[in-house]
Amino acid sequence: MSDDHLYMTLAEGHEDDTRWAYGTGFEDPLHGVDTTVPEDVDAAELAALCAALGDDALVGAQRLAEWTTRAPELEEEVALANIGLDLLGQARLLYARCGRTDGTGRGEDAYAYFRDPGEFRNVTLAELPNGDFAFSMARLLVLSSWRLHHLDGLTASPDPVLRAVAAKGVKELTYHRRYAAEWVVRLGDGTEESHRRMRAGIEQVAPYLEELFGAFDARAEVLADLRQVLDAAGLELPATAPAAAGPGREGRHTEHLAPLLQELQSVARAHPEATW
Amino acid sequence: MTAQQATASAAPGALPPLQEHFDATIARDQRIEPRDWMPDGYRSTLIRQIAQHAHSEIIGMQPEGEWITRAPSLRRKAILFAKVQDEAGHGLYLYSAAETLGADRADLTERLIEGRQKYSSIFNYPTPTFADVGVIGWFVDGAAICNQVPLCRSSYGPYARAMVRICKEESFHQRQGYELLMTMMSGTDAQREMVQDAVNRWWWPSLMMFGPPDDNSPNSAASMAWKIKRHSNDELRRRFVDMTVPQAEKLGVTLPDPELRRNEESGRHDFGTPDWSELMRVIKGDGPCNAQRVERRRTAHEEGAWVREAAAAHAARQAARTEKGTAA
Numbered sequence: 001m002s003d004d005h006l007y008m009t010l011a012e013g014h015e016d017d018t019r020w021a022y023g024t025g026f027e028d029p030l031h032g033v034d035t036t037v038p039e040d041v042d043a044a045e046l047a048a049l050c051a052a053l054g055d056d057a058l059v060g061a062q063r064l065a066e067w068t069t070r071a072p073e074l075e076e077e078v079a080l081a082n083i084g085l086d087l088l089g090q091a092r093l094l095y096a097r098c099g100r101t102d103g104t105g106r107g108e109d110a111y112a113y114f115r116d117p118g119e120f121r122n123v124t125l126a127e128l129p130n131g132d133f134a135f136s137m138a139r140l141l142v143l144s145s146w147r148l149h150h151l152d153g154l155t156a157s158p159d160p161v162l163r164a165v166a167a168k169g170v171k172e173l174t175y176h177r178r179y180a181a182e183w184v185v186r187l188g189d190g191t192e193e194s195h196r197r198m199r200a201g202i203e204q205v206a207p208y209l210e211e212l213f214g215a216f217d218a219r220a221e222v223l224a225d226l227r228q229v230l231d232a233a234g235l236e237l238p239a240t241a242p243a244a245a246g247p248g249r250e251g252r253h254t255e256h257l258a259p260l261l262q263e264l265q266s267v268a269r270a271h272p273e274a275t276w
Numbered sequence: 277m278t279a280q281q282a283t284a285s286a287a288p289g290a291l292p293p294l295q296e297h298f299d300a301t302i303a304r305d306q307r308i309e310p311r312d313w314m315p316d317g318y319r320s321t322l323i324r325q326i327a328q329h330a331h332s333e334i335i336g337m338q339p340e341g342e343w344i345t346r347a348p349s350l351r352r353k354a355i356l357f358a359k360v361q362d363e364a365g366h367g368l369y370l371y372s373a374a375e376t377l378g379a380d381r382a383d384l385t386e387r388l389i390e391g392r393q394k395y396s397s398i399f400n401y402p403t404p405t406f407a408d409v410g411v412i413g414w415f416v417d418g419a420a421i422c423n424q425v426p427l428c429r430s431s432y433g434p435y436a437r438a439m440v441r442i443c444k445e446e447s448f449h450q451r452q453g454y455e456l457l458m459t460m461m462s463g464t465d466a467q468r469e470m471v472q473d474a475v476n477r478w479w480w481p482s483l484m485m486f487g488p489p490d491d492n493s494p495n496s497a498a499s500m501a502w503k504i505k506r507h508s509n510d511e512l513r514r515r516f517v518d519m520t521v522p523q524a525e526k527l528g529v530t531l532p533d534p535e536l537r538r539n540e541e542s543g544r545h546d547f548g549t550p551d552w553s554e555l556m557r558v559i560k561g562d563g564p565c566n567a568q569r570v571e572r573r574r575t576a577h578e579e580g581a582w583v584r585e586a587a588a589a590h591a592a593r594q595a596a597r598t599e600k601g602t603a604a
Contacts, residue, residue, distance in 0.1 A: 058350075065344045065353075068360055069337050069572060072580025074368050077337075081361035085354060092350050109349050133583050189593060190586025197582070267348040267406050275463045276349040276406075276456070 030093070033161060035100045041158050047102035048121070050162065051111065052215070052249055053150070054094030055122035058112055059257070060143060061087040062264055063130055072133055079179055083140070086172040093165045100161075113268035117258045123215055124246040125208035127257040131201070134187050134194070138201035141180035142209065145225040148173035149218035181229045188233025199235055207243035215249045302503055307433035310376040318502050322432050323379045324393070325504065330370035331388045331395035335569050337363045339403040340412055348406060352456065356409060359449050366442050373434040389574040397555060398485050400563030407460060407467070407474040413453015415475075415482040415520070417446050422516045423486065426506035435504075454523065461528055468528075475524070476532045483547075484555040486513040492552075517545045 037043045064084030071077040095108040104110075125143060130136050151173060154166035187198040213219045226237055245254045268276075294313040301308060308314055341360045347353035371381040387393040398416055403409070424443050430436040460467040487493055487509040499505035507515075517536070524531050535548035557563065 061357075062345060065357060068341045068344055068357075070576045070579075072576070072583035074334070074364050074371075076580075076583075077364035078361055078368070081357060081364070085357055085361070088350065088354050088357065092354070095350075112350055113348070133580070186590040187583070187586050190589045191582065193582050194586030194589075263345050267346050271348065271464065271466060273464050274348070274467050275459055276347075276352050 030096045030100070030161065033164075035097070035161060037101055038158055038160070043101045043103070046159055046162065047098050050094040050098040050101065052121040053147075054091045054098060054111065055120045055248075056126050056143070056147065057087040057091035057094065058264075059120070059122045059126040059260065061085075061091060062260055063126070063136075066130055067136070076133075083172075083176050083179065086169075086176070090165065090169050090172070093168075097159075097161050097165065109268065113265045117253055117261055118251045120248070120253065120257060120261070121251060122248050122253075122257075123208070123211055124243070124248045124252075124254050124257075125205065125212065127248070127254060127260055128204075128208075129256055131204070132197055133183075134197035134201035135204055136201075137180050137183040137187065138198070138205040140176065141184050141229060142205050142212070142222070142226070144173050144176035144180055145222045146212045146216070146218055148177055149221040150216045153216075153218075177225070181225075184229050184235075185233045188230070188235045195234070198233065202230065202235055203238050203240070206238050206240045208245075210242035211246045211248065214247055302431055305429075305431075305503070307436065308431050309433045317498065318504070319377055321499060321502070322435065322504060323374055323377050325499070326370055326374040326377070326435055327379065327384045327387070328394050328396070330367050330374060330384065331393060332399065333363045333367035333370060334388075335395045335399045335573060336416075337367075338569055338572055339399055339401070339565075340409050342403055343406055343409050346406070347409075352409075355452050355456075359413075359452065362445050362449070366438075366445070369438040369441065373432075373438045376434045377432075385577060389570060389577055391561065391570060394559065396485060397558040397563060398481050399569060400558050400566045401477070401481050402564055405470050405474060407457070407470040408478070410453045410456035410460065410471065411474040411478045413449050413451075414457060414523070415478050416485070417450040417453060418520065419482050419485040419516050421446050421450060422512050422519070426512075429503075429506060431503040454527070457527055457529075471527075472529050475529045479532050480550050480554075481558075483513055483516070483550045484552075484558075486510070486516065488552060488555065514544060517547050521545055 037046065061084045064080050064087070067080045068077065071080055091112070092108050095111040098111060099106040099108070123143075125139060128139070148170060151166040151169040154162055155170060157163045157166065184198060184202075187194040187201075189195070190198075209222070212222070223237070230237055246252050295315065298308065298312070298314055298318075301312070308318075337360045340356060344353060344357050344360060347356050371384060374384060375381060384393065388395065398419075403412070421443060424439055424446065427439040428436055428443060430439065457471050460471050490508045490510045493509055500508070521531065521536070521538075533548045535546065537546055538544075539546050558566070561567075
């Protein structure tokens with residue numbers, strides 16, 4: 001068979017190395033894009049928004065990565081990784097945009113690996129530990145719904161780069177929201193145990209809604225999404241007092257962010273001179 | 277009922293034509309498909325092989341999966357996350373291929389976590405540094421491709437077709453691993469040492485991935501005759517060495533075998549003998565990570581039981597609701 005030796009060429013030089021495999025040629029995520037900030041856009045404000053949305057995505061992706069090899073079924077391994085990879089891709093684009101607009105010229109890795117917890121601006125719901133599958137699905141539903149409506153608004157941003165990132169993200173988040181919604185319904189409607197766990201998951205997530213609406217007010221849209229899903233799941237959104245934590249947008253975090261970042265940054269910080 | 281079905285349901289004396297048809301299909305290098313008659317031994321050998329392969333993909337997510345949360349750049353994080361996801365996907369196709377032979381995925385999973393079915397012994401070694409991610413891609417995916425490319429011509433159709441897709445993805449993974457090592461070798465001294473150390477640890481276990489030597493491989497003969505397997509263990513091992521030596525030179529690492537040298541006569545490579553007693557120990561369950569790998573899979577499976585039960589209960593209720601709606 002002719003391709004018995006298809007990888008004999010491994011050690012040879014490749015002109016097309018930027019294209020041969022997923023992600024590996026992705027040195028500059030905004031390569032070829034006109035990154036000039038339009039005159040009517042406040043660069044500092046744009047940078048802050050990109051960093052915050054990038055942090056939400058990175059921290060969310062990190063929590064999803066923790067499910068790897070621990071998911072309840074192989075199909076869920078694949079789906080959770082898909083969602084994590086989408087968010088990681090969004091984080092990279094947003095950090096790249098941030099580096100071009102905040103005046104520092106930093107690359108994506110500077111934001112992910114060389115900032116301390118107090119400099120992160122993600123919403124605190126994203127950083128909470130995974131808990132059980134029901135909590136993870138409740139959180140994914142809420143975060144996906146909120147982010148979807150947030151990015152949907154940004155598809156009209158005066159910044160063309162953010163507009164493009166948002167348009168891509170809207171497609172991805174529509175799937176994330178559907179995936180989470182289907183699980184919330186399955187678990188709510190499943191067995192006695194799954195119903196109990198799903199109800200607990202929703203109860204744990206509910207106190208963090210106010211923080212989300214404070215960061216971007218999509219209250220009506222998110223509550224409508226939740227009502228529809230919870231109704232089908234035989235669950236209700238409890239009336240709860242807002243969580244004491246946060247807001248993450250001001251750099252105030254729970255005790256869970258520091259260990260998450262310590263793990264994420266450990267190798268990069270141990271070898272600051274290295275190239276990967 | 278077709279003539280063939282009639283024959284199959286007739287007395288055992290009527291079977292030889294089916295056996296003849298099967299043998300002729302194999303002899304013509306054509307594919308056996310799920311609804312074709314096949315000897316029991318062919319079926320059980322395939323189920324065993326495909327299940328072990330599926331288990332290897334799933335357990336094989338663990339050694340590298342450990343590094344997704346710690347990958348030192350966002351680009352490497354994305355590559356590794358996608359690779360480990362591909363392995364879950366490979367596991368899924370392979371369990372599906374096994375199901376076409378009448379196996380049941382839940383049952384195969386039980387066999388894995390109860391230690392009644394094996395997976396590749398290579399995944400029982402630890403991954404202490406990020407260089408291990410690159411070396412696994414280069415050696416382990418490389419060895420897997422050596423083993424698997426011939427399986428794209430396996431006589432069993434669903435397995436052969438699954439292997440085509442899997443091999444394409446594995447060759448991406450191998451190149452990604454090698455590219456990571458190339459990058460690390462052009463970095464700091466500490467990175468170069470890390471790569472050489474990982475090469476030293478993975479070389480011999482990778483050679484063992486081809487299985488015991490031919491004179492001590494109990495299942496090989498029948499598999500070769502049935503064209504489930506196409507080349508002997510020793511031949512595949514040698515191919516892997518021949519391919520890897522020039523790659524190691526280009527990378528600037530030393531393969532840890534003092535007996536390794538080019539044989540001018542054959543143009544191939546002579547090399548030392550792996551420690552087969554180590555392979556036997558690891559296969560029997562005494563490798564560095566056997567217990568932890570199976571334990572992780574067991575924990576995930578058991579902790580996910582309530583989720584799978586809920587999904588089944590919801591699906592049953594939905595079906596009942598639909599039926600009721602239709603009846604009304």
